[in-house]
Each structure stands twice: as C-alpha cells, then as structure tokens.
Amino acid sequence: MSRGELPELTAHELSDLLRSKAVSAREVLSAFWSRLEEVEPDLHSFVLPCRETAQQQAAAVDERRARGEPLPPLAGVPLALKDIFCTRGIETTCCSRILKGFVPPYDAHVVERCRANGLLFLGKTNMDEFAMGSSTENSAVGVTRNPWDLDRVPGGSSGGSAAAVTAGQAVVALGTDTGGSIRQPASFCGIVGLKPTYGRVSRYGVIAFASSLDQVGPLTRDVRDCALMLNLLAGRDPRDATSIDRPVPDYTAALSGSAKGLRVGLVREFMEYQGIGVDEEVEAAVRAAVDRLRELGAETGEVSLPHLDYSIPVYYIIAPAEASSNLARYDGVQYGYRSPGTTDIIDMYRKTRDEGFGPEVKRRIMLGTYALSAGYYDAYYLKASQVRTLIRRDFDRAFERFDVLVGPTSPTVAFRLGEKTEDPVAMYLSDVCTIPVNLAGLPGMSLPCGFSSDGLPIGLQLVGPPFGEETMLRAAYAFEQSTGYHLRRLRPVESHEGRRRAVARASTG
C-alpha cells in the first residue's frame, strides 16, 4: 500500500493499519492533507481547514501509541466537522455572516467525544446557512461541488461533509439532519449517512435549527464505519435534557451479514408523493434493492403510510416556527456580527439581522414568525403538530408488520447547481422522502444502491422503529456486502475536464 492510497481506505481499514503500526497517524494525516489540498480548489468542501489542530492531534496519538497506551478504535482517523458544531477555540459560523468571527468557548458534546477518541480534526465543512437548504448553495461562503460531477450540487445541508468523505479529504464526517441533511447529501455523493433516533445523540453545542427535529449523525464510506461512529456518538448527556438515558449497544455487533427473517416494507409514499413518482432510474434501483434483500433472506412487502403525503407542509410549518424562535438569539449583542453605526436598539437589531442573514434564513424566520403570530397559531402550528401525530401513528402501524422500512433517499440524483435556487418549493420537495422520518423522530440512513445512466449515485433509505439503529445497520450491511456499490471511488485529477473523464472511468469500471 502506497501512502497515496491511504485516502481510498475506510476508517476501519485505517484503524487496523494504525493499530498494527504499519502507518503512523502523522503519515495518515499527511496523505489526507495532500488529497485535501489537491481537490479543494475544485470542490470547496471546507470553510476552515485546521491543519495545526490535526497535526497536534496526530502527534498525540502517535506518542500515546509509542508509549503502549491502549487507544480507542478510531484514534488517528481523519474527521471533517460540519460548521454547525461548536469547537472550542476554532471559529464556528454555521456558514452565516451573522456568526462571522465567533470562536466558541466550549466544544459540542459530539466534538468532545471525537477529541477524546483521538480523531483528527481536518477542518470545518461547508453547509447551507444554519442548515437551511438541500444543496449547500445557501452558504454565505460559496457553494460546494459534487465530486461525481462538478456542475452538480453535493446535496445539503451537510454538503461539505459529504463531499469531503467522498473525495478522500477526510474518511468520516459529522453532520446534522433536521429534514434529511445527512441522508440526502450522502445519497447525492454515494456514501453512507445515518440520522439516529431523536434523543440518541446529544445536541449540546450544536447550533440549533429546529430543536424537536435536529439530530447529529455520521457520514462514512461504508456501513461498518457508520456503526463505529455511532458507538462513539450515542449516549446520554445531562447537558441535553432530550437525550435519552438508554444503554448504547456495540453497533458493530449488528453487522452479521445476514438479512434472514428481516421483514422489509417498501413505503408507497416514498416512491410517489401526492401522485408524482420519483425518477425512473431511482425507482428501478430501489426496487432492485428490495429484490436483493429478498434474495438475502428478507421477507419483503409494500406498505402505505397515507399521511406522509402531508409531510412537506407539516415540516415547513414546524421547522421554521422553531427556527424563528431559535434564531432570535442573533441580535448583535453577545457574539457575531453587529451592524455598525446604529443609535437605536431596535434599529440595531433589525439592521444586524437584515445584513447578517441570507435570503433562505430570512424566508424561514418570516414564515415561522407568521405561523406563530396571534390569530394563526391554531391554523398552522397546532394543525401541523396534530398531523405530525398522524404521521407518527402511520409509522407505528407499519412497524407492527415490518422491522425496517425502505424507499429512495431522494426522488432524484444530484441536481445541477442553480437548478432550484429560484423556486423554494421545488427545493423543499427534494427532501420529501427524508422529512417524514424527522417528524416521527425515527432513525434513518442512506446507502448507495446504484448509479444513474449519467454515472451519478442513487441512495437507498432505510428507516427503523425508535432505537432500531441495529436492525437498520444489519439490513444495510447485508445489502452493502452483497452489492459493493460503496467500493466505487473517485480518483482526484487536476482539471475539471480531467475529472469528468475520471468519473466516467469509475462508473464503467
């Protein structure tokens, strides 16, 4: 194995090499850093690379290993962090002008966990401002491009994290998922992304978007890495009162390779929202995946969850309502940007927020403020919260018959940059398959299940009952190991045109 090939590996493969001392953490970092710099001008996955931090962490891992100390399994593994996680001493902006210059005085719980486990922080990744978006085009610091086709979006909002893992700039990444922001970019980039059950992972130190929907989860290259990351992230944290006190299993123990006896239900409403079907190639890949699971010993069937047809309006009332309240804290007083030269406090608030927030964030604050305002609360927020109950009940009923539900992660493959930026509703519809899972608080994941005729990845979504991460991982692992879609890797090349050729090779090879 040459050093240049290290960025092609998974975290568990790197972990084995590190443990056997075949490579040092410093060598791993150096290989990934070269890759990062090589492809970053094309992709713009990162908003803040953190070379020095990573170098110190790598040196610390190597020293501990040299002293013969027992190290956690992912010590020395390169990690990318979405810019939504507070990182002590490292600027954290949520890709918003309003948080420019904010240096958190503390770490998010999940960041603490990653530090304690010896992961190397390669940097903060690009995202839609305050995680509001499905393409990473709403970032205040520019777009990220999809490594499979530079004219396309990587998905969003965790688009930088997904692109970084796909292109070998990091091997694992953390994202957040409020309506699909881990699963949809994982799908668009051909990697694995998992949103845990609401409450499985602490949200402490994660910049809030919609608090009843937000969850933290990993983006990885294969299912085993995903399970390893979940081992590290999950668990009760007293600083997040909604995090659940429940034992954390070893998720890798679920990776038996067998789907025998699993009851798998294809959700009709994932394939067709309000009568409009997903793309033909997406549908074909998902149906083929269900067939494959059946060949692997699963019992498969179809199920209808009728209230999923109302997911988009329910979500776009609840999420902006919660966001309008959460984002009230950005007022130019305690941190971040303040509009200069104002003499009146209300004027200061309004100018600061007008200049600090981008258009999508303002749109959602406006929508949420309106939905919660006097006279409209019952018609919008209350109504949406009641329909949310009906959506959850549909899922509960489906889980009486099935162990795991499946469908596409997104109705399409990665779309083109600029294709949906002028039409908010069209953009919102790209999360139609993932949003219901957040509304119901369930675990969901995406893994690659094929490629379109253009060579773009297609994602299969799995959904489990509350705390059913192990069942989901078991089905995902059996599918992955029998198909091998996760093994297709991109090779970085110098030019845009060169990369297109490289993509074509990868998808026919």
Add this chain to the structure above:
Amino acid sequence: MRLTPEEVDHVALLARLELTAREREQFTTQLNSILEHFEQLRQIDTVGVPPMSHAVEVSNVFREDEPAPSLSPEEALANAPDRADDCFRVPRVLE
C-alpha cells in the same frame, strides 16, 4: 388567505428584520406561494388528535441542584461586538 405587503412588513418587525423594497416584494410572493401549499392540511380531520411536540415521550428530567463550573465573565464576553467592563454594551434602550 392572502398575505399583503403590509402584513409582510408587520411580520418583519415582529421578527426584527428590516426588509428592502425588493425583499418585501419577493417575500410577499414567495410566502403566499408557500402558504398556499399549506392549505392542503385543512382537508385532514384532526379532531381529538393530540399535537406532537416531541418525538420521544420524555417526562420531567431532573438533576441535582448543585453548583458546577461555568464560563468566566472573560470567556462569556470574548465574542461580544461591544463591551464595557464586565457588561455587553448596546445602543441606548431608554430615552
């Protein structure tokens, strides 16, 4: 339910946003189109359905009331756009 430009201004004030004329016009159109999309919820019978506020039922979560370390004033003020001694400074609130 049509949202007028005047209502958009009122919501902007509630949200402490200041919209340019262009934003005001854009938001009026876009918010109306989004609100129109919401109308379909009216078709659903929700009589007697409890609203869902959290995904997992959690009752009161208590902890011991014990002092623990917190941010020092210096750390808390380190990111302030403007400060005076140990306080955040803002434009005059009262005349």
